[in-house]
Amino acid sequence: MSKLLVATRNTGKLVELRRMLAAAELGDIEVLGLADGPEFxxxxxxxxxxxxNALAKARDAASATGLPAVADDSGLAVDALNGMPGVLSARWSGRHGDDLGNTQLLLGQLGDVPDERRGAAFVCAAALVVPGGAEPTEVVVHGEWRGRLVRAPRGTNGFGYDPIFVPDGEERTSAELSAEEKDAASHRGRAMRALLPHLAALAG
Structure with a gap:
């Protein structure tokens, strides 16, 4: 069985990625998270x-473990904030991974922005690094999910900014979608599907 290291400590992301890879039926690939291996x-x-950021994380993980590694970096790009919080999404309020603090700060910053100007996109870059040979194989793909931001959180199925993001064509927030609905449409789902041919090669 091939092993694939997903270079994240975010349990929400790991659950999502494992679910997507299982649905893709790639064959015998065991998906590990950073907590499953030695510290580096x-x-x-x-x-x-x-x-x-995605490529740096994947390179670090592949180099430290010798395993093929996937890493993603993703965040929310808000039109009215010129694309911010962007790469700072996870630590927008000053503390990494404070979902509630990040969301509350963002909603406060958008308090005076009218509904028609609350457009945003979730953006994901995913990198695969396969060590070995003279040069490691490196692939980077992207996914984007357009929508708009509502004024109060709704739903409990997601993490991060999911409870305030309503995808285009939807009335529900990302956190009100089922796991399958989110995987089919999300920025991370789109990026992972772009990686699938490369991951299938690992499964042989």
Whole structure:
């Protein structure tokens, strides 16, 4: 059985990625998270783009473990904030991973923005690094999910900014969608589907 390391400690992301890979029926790939292996120093996310951060995380994980590694960097780009919080999405309120604090700060910043100007997109860059050979194989793909931001959180099925993001064509927030509905439409789902041909090669 092939092993694939998903370079994240975000349990929500890991559950999503495992679910997507299982649905793709790639064959015998065991999906591991960072908590499943030995500790190694993880570089801070200092890239200016989602792609830079995703590739750096995947390179670190592949180099430290010798396993093929997938990493993603994703966030929310708000039209009225010129694309911010962007790569700062997870630490927008000053503390990494404070979903409630990040969401409350963002809603406060958008308090005076009228509904018709509350457009936003979830953006994801996903990187696969396969070590070995003279040069490791590196692939980076992207996914985007357009929508708008509502004024109060709704739903409990997601994480991050999901409870305030309503995808285009929907009245429900991302956190009110089922797992299957979210996977089919989301930025991360789109990026992962773009990676599937490369992951299928790992499964042989």
């Amino acid at each position: 120093p993880e570089a801070p996310e200092t890239g200016a783009t989602f792609a830079e």
